Amino acid sequence: MKKSYWILLLVVIIAVGGYFYSTQQQEVVEEPAQEEIVQEEPAEETAEVVNPDTFTEVNMGNIDSLDPHFQYDTSSAEIVDNVYENLIRFDKGDITKFVPNLATEVPSEENGLIQNDGKTYIFPMREDVVFHNGNSLTPEDVKYSFLRALIQDRDGGPVWMIYEPLFQVGSLAEVTQEVVGVENPSDLSAEQSEEVYNYLEQAVEVDGNNVVFNLPQPFPPFLSIISQGNGLGAVIDKEWTIEQGGWDGQPDSIAEYTNPTKEDDPLFDKMNGTGPYELVEWTNGESTILKRHDDYWREPASIPNVVIQMVDEWSTRKLMLQRGDADIVYVDKQYMSQVEGMDGVEVIRGLPNIYMGAGLMNYNIVTEGNPDVHSGQLDGEGVPSDFFSDIHVRKGFNYAMNYDAFVEDVLEGDGQQGRGPIPEPLLGYEEDSLTYSFDLEKAEEHFRQAFDGELWEQGFEITILYNSGNDVRKLAADMLKNYVEQINPDFKINVRGIQWASYLDKLIANKFTLGFIAWGADYADPHNFAVPFLRSDGTYGGFKGEDYISWAEENVDPVIDEGISTTDPDEREKIYKDLQSLAYENAVDMYLYQPTAQVIMRDWVEGWYYNPIKDPGIYFYDLDK
């Protein structure tokens, strides 16, 4: 019987021995790799840099699509930004200044390239630019690219952004409706398609070596919309795209190429741009590998390889950073304390983030089959449909939020209270504008006035929602519950996390009560925030019920329209300030917070700068290590 002990012991010894053998091997393995590095890079101070030839960014999540005209998320945008190029780009981190990119000049009134009171934009094109496959860039490619984007216009995609300045509508469907009376662009016949094409084509013209955009109305943020970093304006190779099975460039084929699904989109996983990096390999959810474009029209990038890895597990990202395997990692706000003070790691906090998180209130809650309003009546056991139509209720809620605690504790100081729909540093944002503060007395005052005092008498019970998994929103909801319930013992708030599917359903079916949402900038202009939050047909405004919509149609929409068609910046500033205070006075939503961004990287990374529009995307061309 003793033999069995021996066997066990033997197994243990082998296992332990095997382990140590393997760790030793590991050490042996890493050394020669480092020696090689030293040989290649004689400069002594870079000897400690892990992998100097490869820049590794570790992020999380999926990449939606590599098609620049399809993608509408920050992870995709980052890759598009490095592979494709636009006519102009931001002057590094300055979102108000542009420098030429594929165009040789940035149009302005002064240089005469913006004409016709801001309705014509002329871009002289750069020559000797080649795509990664060796094809040369022509003005025709630019025109093709913009038309492809307009024709493709997938549902839920980003193309609405250029429909607005170019055609003053929101989508291709609106254009087809207007021009040929067809509701769904996929139903266009060949003739109708040609008609629509002709209508679209007049907005983008090629004039010799220039590309000319014709706008029906002045649209101040136009340059920002088509600037580098927004895939919409990315220029693709016409010939190559057609080869891949993309839009054939023919006027009669809109129906065939509009609104593709990802699997039907030939550019979903292929890239061929003019940018400083070209795509080597993309495994969605795992990694994207880029390599330097050696025939780049500027100096080739200094780092030969870029790897963007997707790692959902924070602990893993943390260790990769710690070991120097990663040069930049994505860190959720709540884990900042774990990276502060890490050796060889640079933490930059407090970067301005053009983003607004708000509590959206539904002015006309659909009460039927909606458990979140409980009784659905003003009887102390629920809330009526028009609960949030009462301005006192809205103000009461606005005063019952502890903004300072939220910023201090939840955001750990990385942010500020929202002052309205428009965040810093956009036009209309004012540092000392009026805001709601945490003041339970004032909250009580308003709640007492709500529904002519009946609400105070009866009390209410409501369930407010957050999409589960979102800690920050959950905390906001918990806080609100905590403080509102302190005001009156008959006030009862339940906090319920629901899955994204149900959250979306609630929003669409107008059944949400108060829910936390957010909006991040598509381009650097207050228009981009005023519309979704305030306009009667805005992304969020449109879901807030009849009472809101009729009020907004009267009070908000004209102001927004004025703001976007005005070119004088001072006048515009005044208009947006008015909008901001209109939102404040009416307590339209609960503007909760504007977070700041942070970046966590190894301290050997050089040349990094922050661009709030591209956040958190990185433009690797400017980096070195």
Added chain:
Amino acid sequence: MEWQEVIKRLLQNKVSLFGILIILFFIIVAVFAPYIAPPRDADEPYLIPRGGWSIQPQPPNEEYIFGTTEGQYDIFYGIVWGTRTAFRIGLVVVGISSFIGISVGTIAAYYGGFIDEIIMRITDIFMSIPFIIATIVFVTILGQGIGNVMIALITFSWMSTARLMRSQVLSVKEDEFVQAAVALGANDFRIIFKHIILNTIFPVVIQASMRMGSMVITASTLSFLGVGAPEGYADWGQMISFARNWILGVEGNPLNYWYTLVIPGAAITLFCLSWNLIGDAFRDILDPKLN
């Protein structure tokens, strides 16, 4: 073997006694939860109170003797009320799914033939989806919540009992006393109840006691993956999911947040351990072949 005898032996066996003592401890904690950890809001005792709004866990201190986990949830409170959650899940899920399994298995074996074939193929279908995946899908569809977790677990966990019961009944069915009852013209219901189920129940009971632990583990796993209990609900699995992003500690002290993982981890492991110890001892007692 008589029940009294089984219980007597369970109490005599050191291992199962240990298991029984742990369970008793958990039962006491569950029963007296309102006194051990008085809820802040009596209407919603299962919501763990927060000790602040910060996300960073706090180590054990006088006010929060086990510390607070991510989001300042009181670990002590979560453990105490999580005991109730665990019992609720275990008893309800094992109870109902065993009942379904016993019924299905008995019907299949007793009637045999076509009915048996159909039932067993349905069982196969339910068994062909990995349990955890099936429950994730179902809970995602039903929405978060302990009730929904239980529904999903029941839906996908009755099959093993059904199979066990079927094989048990098949062997007992041929026994003389059953044949005799059939010959005497007893009705099906009576035969099934009086003669078959009572004679086959012990292995099912052993299995059920083992499943207590595994059902609680699966429920916690769902919470851990973020589809089980709603955030802030007193549930051990969720408390561990709160710990997930803190296991590497801070620079210089990798064990800085040990309490967020170790305390709830110990609770759930001990709970399952105690049921498994009892189940183990049970089997040893009832399975004379092994002694």
Added chain:
Amino acid sequence: MISYIARRFLILPVILFGVTMLIFSMIMMLGPYQRLSTYIKDPAQLKGAEDIDQLVEKFGLDDPWYEQYGRWIGGVVKGDFGWSESAGAPVTKAIADRFPATIELALFSLIPVILGGIILGVLSAVNHNKTLDHIIRIFAVVGWSFPSFVFGLLVLMIFYGVLGWLPPGRLSNWAYEIIRSTDFVSYTGLYVLDGILNLNFKIVVDALRHLIAPVFTISILWWAFILRITRSNMLETLKKDYIRTARAKGLAENIIVYKHAVRNALIPVVTVAGQMVLGLAGGLVIVETIFNIRGLGQFMANAAQQLDYPGVLGGALYYGFFLILINLFVDVSYAVIDPRIRLE
């Protein structure tokens, strides 16, 4: 035996059909807008109600269920398993990408689990009621009670956080560089195997190093499982008459145990191996999540959470098929071990 296997294969389409119907009917409990959430990830992407209805129409979400199911099954028949939104790739590609990681993990787990479990079970049974038996049994019951996500996190905390030994993921970064380089041919996607085939033992060692923690986490649970079954079957077998016969022949104890008892005791163990594979698939969900291994378990869990039904269905089909293969393998090994079945 052959007719039994044939029957299994005949029943396969029925089971797979049932499985997909079951999943499909669960998904169809949701309304079209809820299912739209798979395609709309952020409310900011919504551009008003008409846009939403267009999306619903585009993906055919409000068609009757049989049309949607028919569409899907029609695709499957043609080899098109649909588009997995959660993976951002066609289902077949998503699965093919993740398959090697899972199979590598499963292979490396199965071998130590089954061998280790059997050895421990035999040792325990042979030393019935002695100290070693008690130690092994305590180990088993504790292992069985340890939720794998707790155990996995503890392993990470200690072996990775404190000691820095066992990293998550499948390879170190430097190893990925090698794998991606053109000199390295990826034959199988199993890094250990590819490392050997490329004669690059750095990769082999690194891949093994990354496998230790997840394999250990899986093993701890399933060791307990296999061990218990082996032990109780060994105990039962050792009481069998033919063991007494073997003793009466004067055979040495270890021959009796390893030749006469183990083989008989393994018959029921083989039966549960199929069950284990089923459970292993569940365990992989957790282990892959915790140790950041991009495998099928992680894929299916993500797909399930995002209601990506082509992903779940494709995964389930694939899995079901795999399960049948495993069961077939189990049946065959059953026959190899037990002549009574072979000769039926």
Added chain:
Amino acid sequence: MSEEKLVEVKNLKTYFYTEEGVVKAVDGVDYEIYPGETLGIVGESGCGKSVTSLSIMRLVESPPGRIEAGEIIFGGKDLTKLSQKEMRKIRGNDISMIFQEPMTSLNPVYTVGDQIIEAIILHKKVKRKEARRQAVEMLEKVGIPLPEQRVDEYPHQLSGGMRQRVMIAMALSCDPKLLIADEPTTALDVTIQAQILELMNDLKASYGMSIMMITHDLGVIAEVSDRVAVMYAGKVVEYTDVDTLFEDPKHPYTWGLMNSIPKLDKDVDRLEAIPGSVPSPLNFPEGCKFNTRCPLAEGKCFTDEPPLEAAAEGHKVRCWRYEDLEKIKLRGERIYADGGVDK
């Protein structure tokens, strides 16, 4: 028979230490076996007869069993003192054993040939091919038709009688000096029983070995034994040659057993049976262990254990009142039926 004894068992005590207490399964047993003879050991189940045989083979499971005292002298050596290793040389070689359950006594996953060959190779140190030849030969000797073919079959392909023949072939394959047969025919049909017993008798003659035949069946004893030990509750209660036993049983237990088998030559209107059952080994009575069932038990029987003493030449009995039994027998009374004799 005064030749040298083949086996001599002296005061053998085999106890089992269980949670409930000590089970004295064999509690001071003496007997001997001479070369070429068949010793029958008879008794009801639970009387310790199998444990006795397993003790000789040293196959009593330990724990819980243990040979507590006594000697088993075989070939000049005390088997109880041998190491397991030395013992293994004896098992299957000098002493072999066949068991009650032919259905389960063969390993189902190996062919019968494999199992016989294994024993031959182990003890005779021959090549596998030669071992196989011998195995076939053995199968032929035990009367298995087509032995060449049968040798490669698995146990489940054979009938019970065939399997018992295989067991016998296996047991005899190394020419043992002693064959212990533990209820070899109990599980078999009556016709097969007879064939097997006949086979054993034939083989005994041709191999010149001794047999220890353990059975509860006096019919079997009558057919094959030379001498008989009757066991009750771990002890030998009567020990004599087979003819004497049948003609003149002296122990009330033996007598009871005897009367429970139908006899053709006597006109008995009904069979007798011993009332009650063997007392639990955990709970043996004081005095004579048979006193709970013995119609004659009185006084001393309840306090003192009777010794195994010679009641006649070559006839030992363990009873205080065997002489009284004699008188009852002479009066032609029945002692068990109808509530026993009038005490």
